[in-house]
Amino acid sequence: MPRDWQAPDYQPPGSSAPPNQTSKRKIWPWVVGILALVFIGIIGVGIVAAIMIPNMMRAAKNRANANVNIGRSNSNNANLELSTPSPEGDNLNANTNTSTDDDSTNGPPTDKQEVLEDLKNLEHEWTAANINADKQKLNKILADDYVGQTADGKSQGKAEYLKTIERDTTIQSWDFEDLKVDLMGDRAALTGIIRLTLRDREVAYNFTDKFVWRDGRWQAVGSEVNLIDQ
Numbered sequence: 001m002p003r004d005w006q007a008p009d010y011q012p013p014g015s016s017a018p019p020n021q022t023s024k025r026k027i028w029p030w031v032v033g034i035l036a037l038v039f040i041g042i043i044g045v046g047i048v049a050a051i052m053i054p055n056m057m058r059a060a061k062n063r064a065n066a067n068v069n070i071g072r073s074n075s076n077n078a079n080l081e082l083s084t085p086s087p088e089g090d091n092l093n094a095n096t097n098t099s100t101d102d103d104s105t106n107g108p109p110t111d112k113q114e115v116l117e118d119l120k121n122l123e124h125e126w127t128a129a130n131i132n133a134d135k136q137k138l139n140k141i142l143a144d145d146y147v148g149q150t151a152d153g154k155s156q157g158k159a160e161y162l163k164t165i166e167r168d169t170t171i172q173s174w175d176f177e178d179l180k181v182d183l184m185g186d187r188a189a190l191t192g193i194i195r196l197t198l199r200d201r202e203v204a205y206n207f208t209d210k211f212v213w214r215d216g217r218w219q220a221v222g223s224e225v226n227l228i229d230q
Contacts, residue, residue, distance in 0.1 A: 108186045108213035115218075116181040119190045119211060122218055126209075127174055127194065133167040143212060143219040151205065151225050173197045186213040193228070204228040 109115050122141065129137040139162060146158040156164075179192035188211045195204045210222035 106216050110183075112181060112183050115183050115188055116179065116190075118218060119181060119188060119209075120176065120179055122211075122220075123176060123179075123190065123194075123209065126220070130165065131168050131171050133165045135162050135165065138162060138165065141220055143214065143221045146219075146221050146223075148220075148223040149225070151227050170198050171196050172199060187211065188213075188218065194225075 109118065125137065126141050128134070129141065139158075142158045142161065144158060146161070148156050148161065150156060174194060174196050177193040177195060179190060182189045182191075189208060190211070191206075191208045193204055194207055195202060205225045205227055207223065207225045209220055209224075211218040212221050213219075
């Protein structure tokens with residue numbers, strides 16, 4: 001073998017690369033994927049929050065409104081209980097009209113005793129409304145065409161009645177005596193005596209009140225009172 005022959009230098013294959021470069025190429029796709037998942041998760045949380053938070057706020061507002069309405073309802077019920085008078089009506093609070101039938105198609109009651117009881121209760125309401133100057137209650141009791149005669153002989157329509165009524169704190173209690181009703185279809189006349197207990201004395205009046213059946217209830221269309229000499 002000739003002396004001048006030498007083996008060629010070693011050359012690594014062209015496709016090979018240092019180990020550290022191969023590791024870098026394998027790691028960065030995972031990093032990008034993880035960052036993408038985190039970004040998608042953040043967007044998802046934001047969407048859920050945007051949907052849920054307004055719904056939660058509306059639900060909380062509805063619950064608050066419901067509590068307010070319940071509180072108002074309880075308050076109104078308490079006021080009704082405080083204003084309910086005794087069954088006898090001998091106090092300064094008007095009896096609540098127990099008739100809830102406002103159907104004008106219903107005919108008037110035909111039982112005379114029933115009408116007498118209804119008008120007696122209405123007289124208690126009317127007296128209490130007079131004492132308290134309860135114009136809202138009087139407006140319901142009196143028909144629009146009401147005309148009454150006072151104890152001093154003066155005639156008075158509904159408008160003037162409501163305008164001039166004033167609260168009377170001298171009357172302590174009252175009672176009705178000798179009540180009689182004259183029933184004529186949709187009209188009725190109630191006569192009797194009302195006895196008023198004042199702070200220092202007692203007075204009594206003969207009265208005649210006239211009623212007509214309208215809108216499913218009795219309404220006063222006239223009255224006349226006269227002082228009984230004691």
